[in-house]
Amino acid sequence: MTWNLDTHLARTGTEPDPHTGALAPPIHTASTYARDSDGNPGAFVYSRLSNPTRQQFEEALALAEGGRRAMGFSSGMTAAMTICQALDPGDHVILPHDIYFGVRTLIANHFVRWGLEVTEVDQRDLNAVQEALKPTTRLVWVETPSNPQLNVIDIRAMARLTHSAGAQLLVDNTWSTPLITRPIELGADIVLHSVTKYLGGHSDVLGGALVFAKEDERCQRVVELSGEGGAVLDPFGAWLAMRGMRSLGPRLRHQCESALRIAKWLSAHSQVESVNYPGLASHPGHEIARSQMALYGGMLSFLVKGGAANALRVVNRSHLFANATSLGGTESLMEHRASIEGKGSPTPDNLLRVSVGLEHAEDLMADLDQALSA
Ligand SMILES: Cc1ncc(COP(=O)(O)O)c(C=O)c1O
Structure with a gap:
């Protein structure tokens, strides 16, 4: 049976817990997990790599966004930072001229020094975007509606332009959420969230997420960076995010x-x-x-x-x-x-x-x- 998104959201984390029947998910705080007598790990090894509560949140968000894989981060900004870390020195990134200033500052202060090349473009002007694309462009970043001027950017057109240059399109969907805009259906490759905002919904959790349309090479690098670096969403944060998603x-x-x-x-x-x-x-x-x-x-x-x-x-x-x-x-x-x-x-x-x-x-x-x- 196919359900409406509202139904998926309302049921986030409410599948009965197999051990207790609980309809609110338990919070798995364990940092490590037992291996069997031969030393083989079970489904979980160590919570930096994956955690049952975080995974439950990630699966719910991937489903809501229509993506293949989601990853929970400790903030929206660590999600942004990780996607930048998954690029190589010399890679070119196009940012919108009106963008959450934290992202602009992070990239200008730190990732330009790492060797990312950045062009800021008014993405309402598709010719300007076309002109800004280079053979080295790897990522085009869209925020729509933009923060704080509420410019609306045409995601379908941006996806066409971005893909024609062999780059990937990232849409920050924090302001819209999948209930309003579905970037992956419109052609985006990556969706970013500050979970701190509408998904959490109660100003009591700091979190971020990346959702990938495909489990491609960039997704794999982000999985590695997240597991090896550990800038992950904590179990209580994941639990609060799921509670927020239900309403x-x-x-x-x-x-x-x-x-x-x-x-x-x-x-x-x-x-x-x-x-x-x-x-x-x-x-x-x-x-x-x-x-x-x-x-x-x-x-x-x-x-x-x-x-x-x-x-x-x-x-x-x-x-x-x-x-x-x-x-x-x-x-x-x-x-x-x-x-x-x-x-x-x-x-x-x-x-x-x-x-x-x-x-x-x-x-x-x-x-x-x-x-x-x-
Ligand atoms: C559109 C947008 N993206 C990302 C962020 C960063 O998220 P966080 O504060 O969870 O690090 C914000 C924060 O205001 C935002 O408004």
Whole structure:
């Protein structure tokens, strides 16, 4: 029988435990596993290499993303770091010009020194992407919608271009999750997640993941780097991630519904210059979003009239949006990204990024209204 993704997600880790019948998975904290009398290992050897709780999470995520193999990491950034480590000096990588700044910083500060060559491109312009491709290009990195400006990138077109150059396409699907966007079905080779965000969903776990469409050479290198280096998701983190995945459907649907209402309402607000949300018909990427997103996401950003000082005032006057970094939890967050990203940030200095939580949309709009109108 074929199930809907919601059903798979709701059942994450709920198969009865063979030893106890428990419907919530046990947390296997063992670091090592017994061999038989001939010295042969069983299914598990040592938890750096693989762990039953982590494996349960990895199998659930691979299924949700339609990939062949998933690997859990200790953070989204260790997932990003490991994929870079699986490239060789001299390899060329194309990054989007609007990307989670942590990834840009990590690559610029550390992997360029290792010998990776990097070009940043506005991937909304496919000709610019085509021109940036080189014979040495091995990886094209896409983030859609992008953080924090919510640019929408055409995954199908990027896959075509990337593959024509013999490179692989990685899509950071943290903001969308497989419930909204299915990058592997659209042609991506690798999907990256910060599990810390919507998959965990409660701002209480730090984790990351890579999902591979095929068990190819790059996947094998990542398996080796993960097992030999050990930047893996811990068992309790894997357990929390599975618990989050079970409620992802209803949580994210509610957040998307509220985000759309808030984005429309903000667009008409006298103190708002513009709103970035792919669900708005006026968003330049709306048509692409319609073709590759089932919903438009729980994230939005908007530009406040009156510059950075006014934007910061709005953050400080809000009661319901915590002024904190991160996203995808049950609580709403609002952040002045340019301050966080620091000098050289390409983010407009009057931009506020919002992660819409599970509070009632009307309360969130009332709170924003008082914060904007003061
Ligand atoms: C799109 C995206 N990718 C990756 C990361 C990094 O994940 P983590 O904080 O789990 O290391 C983040 C964090 O904000 C993110 O927003």
